[in-house]
Amino acid sequence: QPWTDNMNTMHKAKITASKSASYTRITFKPDFKRFGMEDGIDDDLESLMYRRVYDMVGTIRGIKVFLNGEQVKIKDFKAYCDLYAKSIAKDRLDEEGGSPTCTVEMDKDKSHPRWEVGFAVSDGTFQQVSFVNSIATTAGGTHVNYIADQITKSLLNTLNKKRKGHTLKQNHLRNHIFVFINCYIDNPAFSSQTKEQMTTKASQFGSKCTLGDDFLKKVAKSDAIQNILDMAEKKADKMMAKSDGNKRSRVNNAKLVEANFAGTRRGHECTLILTEGDSAKGLAVSGRAILDPDRIGVLPLRGKLLNVRDASPDQIAKNQEIQNIKQFLGLKHKTSYTDTKNLRYGHLMIMADQDHDGSHIKGLLINFLEVQFPSLLRIPDFFREFITPIVKVWQGPNPKKPQKLKSFFTQLEYE
DSSP, X not given: OOXXXXXXXXXXXXXXXXXXXXXXXXXXXXXXXXXXXXXXXXXXXXXXXXHHHHHHHHHSTTOOOEETTEEOOOOSHHHHHHHHXXXXXXXXXXXXXXXXXXXXXXXXXXXXXXXXXXXXEOSSSOEXXXXXXXXXXXXXXXHHHHHHHHHHHHHHHHXXXXXXXXOOXXXXXXXXXXXXEEEOOSSOOBSSTTOOSBOOOGGGSXXXXXXXXXHHHHHHTSHHHHHHHHHHHHHHHHHHHTTOOOOOSOOOOTTOBOOTTTTSTTGGGOEEEEEEXXXXXXXXXXXXXXXXXXXXXXXXXXXXXXXXXXXXXXXHHHOHHHHHHHHHHTOOTTOOOSSSTTSSOSEEEEEOOSSHHHHHHHHHHHHHHHHHOHHHXXXXXXXXXXXXXXXXXXXXXXXXSOSEEEEEOSHHHHO
């Protein structure tokens, strides 16, 4: 029974008996001229129709589909997803060379038969291919968020175990996942007539999909975690580099007493003394004036230095004491040093009390160098310690002119 003229004209139906099993056939011939397509279907529209045929075969179970006389052989949704994986791998090969691969992991949990979920590692931006009742939701929607949130939450838990102190959130991790979803939803609602984005609330899906542990473990073992860590490291490096120093002759800071040669071509001859607070600074400054103001600089520390081993990149980058040390020495993040010719000072000296607090401050400073600039500790005589006695015992009536004097440099030695 044909219709013509935008289905305004209905012709008489012709019904004949079938010799085989009953079926329904629908055929149509587009009026290309009416659609402004004088030459018929162009390459883009033909590709779109091919894609929709493959979508149908991959998402609807138990049907046979023929395209141009040949059956489209896609066994299931996993096989459909693998077509994407092959295409992605080919693109990566063309762009990167070598033999890159793309693998789709499927959630095989049988507790949610109305949901099929696959995962692959994305190329740095969130990607999704999803279907609601075999409708291609190219703009995603609530069903995509429902699955993506479970995956990113699991990845975040794994990341928390691998890298303590990071500042990444679930939305950061989202950029590294590619999800495939084929689901059946009760009375789905969409944002427009084109049905590209589903808006139905999760509570109204008509079913639940809790991703299986085995599937989430495979996701955690994928390259996604390493890609996330690499991204976090690049972000941290960029943040830490903001406080880098450079070899300039003068640095303005009210607390710093500069060596006259610091930042010059003779800067490698200079020593920056870090003191335990302002009170110790006075002693160091007095000694500097007598000994060598050209080669000795003094900077008082405000309390204990941050423990960078357990701190996040954000905490390190915002720590004023660490910023000062980097800038006054002229240190650059992630630089390996074999000598001190490019630094403002050639030596770093800690001047702290010989008690527990002083030892802690010294340890935190060494810890900072070992974590952030380990190469400096391999340079002979770069790191120095100004040792002061914890107790002095003298004999005689005048301590300024003792008959005998003995200094103890540790509590254990004194006791």
